Amino acid sequence: MDNYDNIDELTGLYNLNGILSHLQSHDKSAADSSSVIIYLNVMNFKAFNQRYGFVGGNEFLRGLAGEIKGLFPEELIARTAGDQFIILANSLDEKEITDRLTMLSEASTKHDKGLRLHIKAGIYQEAGDEADPVIMIDRAKTACDDIIRVYDKSINFYDEALSKKNELRQYVIDNFENAFENRYFKVYYQKEVRALTGKVCGYEALARWQDPVMGIISPLIFIEVLEEVHLIHKLDLCIIEMVCKDLRDDIDSGYAVEPVSVNLSQLDFELCDIMVEIDKCRDKYDIPVDLIHVEVTESALSFGADFLDQQIRKFRDAGYEVWMDDFGSGYSSLNNLKNFDIDVLKIDMDFLRTFDTNKKTQVILAMIVNMAKELGIHTLAEGVETKEQYEFLRRIGCEKLQGYLFGKPMPVDDFDRAVDCSSGVCEDFSLAPYYDRIGEVNFLGNTPLRDKSFEVFNNLPLAIIELQDEIAQCIFANRAYLDYLSTLGYASLSESNSVYGTTNHPDVMEFTVSLKRAADSPDHRSVSDIVTNGNAVNHKIRFLGEGGGRKAFAVVSRNNSIHEENDTAESLRVAMAHVFNQYFRVDLFDEDGTVDNIFLNADQKSVSDITRDSKEAVRLYSEYYIYPEDKERFKKFYDITTVRDRIKDTENEYVVDYYRSATPGDDGRMQMYMILPFYYNGRWKFISLCRYADEIKDDVWK
Numbered sequence: 001m002d003n004y005d006n007i008d009e010l011t012g013l014y015n016l017n018g019i020l021s022h023l024q025s026h027d028k029s030a031a032d033s034s035s036v037i038i039y040l041n042v043m044n045f046k047a048f049n050q051r052y053g054f055v056g057g058n059e060f061l062r063g064l065a066g067e068i069k070g071l072f073p074e075e076l077i078a079r080t081a082g083d084q085f086i087i088l089a090n091s092l093d094e095k096e097i098t099d100r101l102t103m104l105s106e107a108s109t110k111h112d113k114g115l116r117l118h119i120k121a122g123i124y125q126e127a128g129d130e131a132d133p134v135i136m137i138d139r140a141k142t143a144c145d146d147i148i149r150v151y152d153k154s155i156n157f158y159d160e161a162l163s164k165k166n167e168l169r170q171y172v173i174d175n176f177e178n179a180f181e182n183r184y185f186k187v188y189y190q191k192e193v194r195a196l197t198g199k200v201c202g203y204e205a206l207a208r209w210q211d212p213v214m215g216i217i218s219p220l221i222f223i224e225v226l227e228e229v230h231l232i233h234k235l236d237l238c239i240i241e242m243v244c245k246d247l248r249d250d251i252d253s254g255y256a257v258e259p260v261s262v263n264l265s266q267l268d269f270e271l272c273d274i275m276v277e278i279d280k281c282r283d284k285y286d287i288p289v290d291l292i293h294v295e296v297t298e299s300a301l302s303f304g305a306d307f308l309d310q311q312i313r314k315f316r317d318a319g320y321e322v323w324m325d326d327f328g329s330g331y332s333s334l335n336n337l338k339n340f341d342i343d344v345l346k347i348d349m350d351f352l353r354t355f356d357t358n359k360k361t362q363v364i365l366a367m368i369v370n371m372a373k374e375l376g377i378h379t380l381a382e383g384v385e386t387k388e389q390y391e392f393l394r395r396i397g398c399e400k401l402q403g404y405l406f407g408k409p410m411p412v413d414d415f416d417r418a419v420d421c422s423s424g425v426c427e428d429f430s431l432a433p434y435y436d437r438i439g440e441v442n443f444l445g446n447t448p449l450r451d452k453s454f455e456v457f458n459n460l461p462l463a464i465i466e467l468q469d470e471i472a473q474c475i476f477a478n479r480a481y482l483d484y485l486s487t488l489g490y491a492s493l494s495e496s497n498s499v500y501g502t503t504n505h506p507d508v509m510e511f512t513v514s515l516k517r518a519a520d521s522p523d524h525r526s527v528s529d530i531v532t533n534g535n536a537v538n539h540k541i542r543f544l545g546e547g548g549g550r551k552a553f554a555v556v557s558r559n560n561s562i563h564e565e566n567d568t569a570e571s572l573r574v575a576m577a578h579v580f581n582q583y584f585r586v587d588l589f590d591e592d593g594t595v596d597n598i599f600l601n602a603d604q605k606s607v608s609d610i611t612r613d614s615k616e617a618v619r620l621y622s623e624y625y626i627y628p629e630d631k632e633r634f635k636k637f638y639d640i641t642t643v644r645d646r647i648k649d650t651e652n653e654y655v656v657d658y659y660r661s662a663t664p665g666d667d668g669r670m671q672m673y674m675i676l677p678f679y680y681n682g683r684w685k686f687i688s689l690c691r692y693a694d695e696i697k698d699d700v701w702k
């Protein structure tokens, strides 16, 4: 039997002829032993060939053939077409088949040059009633074809359900011409609901085949067939015509009118000028463009990206909304978001199927909505079936919902217009743009008030800080944190790091203490308010872990003094004004020898407007306002260069002294002068406060 006609030259395996003649002879000789047919198809092989050429492609096929032989040494193996293989086994159970195919899938990665060629397998187990062994191959292939579009399934056994589906499919193939002729195709409508208001804001048109023999046939079966025979555009235009007709009825009826989204197949774009056809239909029934939205599926988008990009653009330029259907169910969802400009993302209902059972589902849904909003795309969740799902989707800001919770698809005749199309149930369509604006707000984002800029930005000032040998150093700061540092007077991260790395001033020490407190606390957290460079700063700290003698912390810091909208800052400002009022003047000295008057509530000159030189200003001030006998003492007291040394000798954080006033009318009244140093912006500053001290009796000094 092994003559050259039966052998595949490339791999040395059998070819189709070879396996068929074997099956036929096997059928005769061993009718009672049950055979298993495994049909293998390599996905994306075309792409591999394009990338690595035929030589590279052949190399892969030879490599794969070798792996199959290794894993199925007892079995008969054939390559029947380009990237399709058949394994004929005599008796292998399901588990063994699954295990070996899983190993094959892993082994194939040795040859696919990193391109990840998925291998799909359909398996048919002989029942004994097959008239012709070719049927066995057909059924294995059917099982394989059945999962070609199911991206997370690579092994499929032919079973009863598949057999029924296959029968129905055959019926569809035999009868679709009839169906068009006899108008078996009908349109069903399913509600789309605005999550925010709970009102109906549109419908999706879904095709049904109402067959006198088979009953209602699902689009899941006939769409594929119609695509294969290139008649899908005929169906879609038929649906669109019915939709336009129904919309015209709605408009004329005076009831609420809502937009309808129609499903397009990728082939529609190739088989006709689909937009021109839709326009014609709209013209015929005089339907405005914003009442028809078009849905394209992700899988449709993954072919010929440039072409579809143009088509989508054409629709959008003409005023149609383009919706991406079944988002998340395909291979390259995220790429599609990048490559196409679309209006609405319909999130695939597969996500909601695991809403209750898989905790990750909610996170993924939230992230999809979050991402869509950051990209300026609206969202609709398909397949909403429970109140909990509704509540969750509303909370994360998903704008529109569709699913059995709100209603199954129904024919127009089943709608009770007086109720279903009343203004209590339906949204006023003219408000759609208004609600769309609201829908743009990202409830999950932390910059909900900013315009969309496609910039990745976290409003929360976040830093990662390491503590080693008592020295805190920031190893990461996001942009908001850098902004926060600049409010403290630090121009860069390295500037703040150098202050935190070298100085021992009180702000830094207090901060280090807060870090340590987080590390030592049972929940690894601490919160503290620290006055830093004159600002009231709030730090929320979380200890992350330690290694190599270092401890790491995540820190969120806020400068409460500059956030005007912040209650604390406002209270601080008011309190400050009252504190100042206790004094008749407040001046600010700098270690560089300058002075500024910052508050004055007395019949005095500010002096710093005459000179900013602190020594000269002090001299002038004492000339004007200090009692002659106290002048020398006063000037010594205001020698800023010695203030910090003088403080060291006391238990206070300031120096204070009393001088009699020479201001006319004061009559030698006693005054208190106080100097308080603080560290700000990399330097020492000195606040000088003056008030009357009538409690001090003149005779104390005598």
Ligand code: C2E
Pocket: 190, 205, 206, 207, 218, 219, 220, 223, 232, 235, 236, 239, 263, 264, 265, 295, 297, 325, 326, 349, 382, 383, 384, 385, 402, 403, 404, 405, 409
């Ligand atoms: P699709 O566009 O994603 O439509 C949503 C499908 O989910 C519909 O199935 C709908 O009946 C079903 N569905 C809606 N809510 C729920 C729910 O809460 N739970 C569950 N389990 N299912 C729900 P249907 O009508 O069988 O349509 C299947 C697919 O066939 C559609 O998926 C669409 O891709 C395609 N299709 C339908 N009508 C047309 C058409 O006129 N033209 C084209 N090209 N494709 C169509």
Ligand code: MG
Pocket: 204, 263, 295, 325
């Ligand atoms: Mg759809």
Ligand code: MG
Pocket: 325, 326, 346, 348, 349, 382
């Ligand atoms: Mg869908």
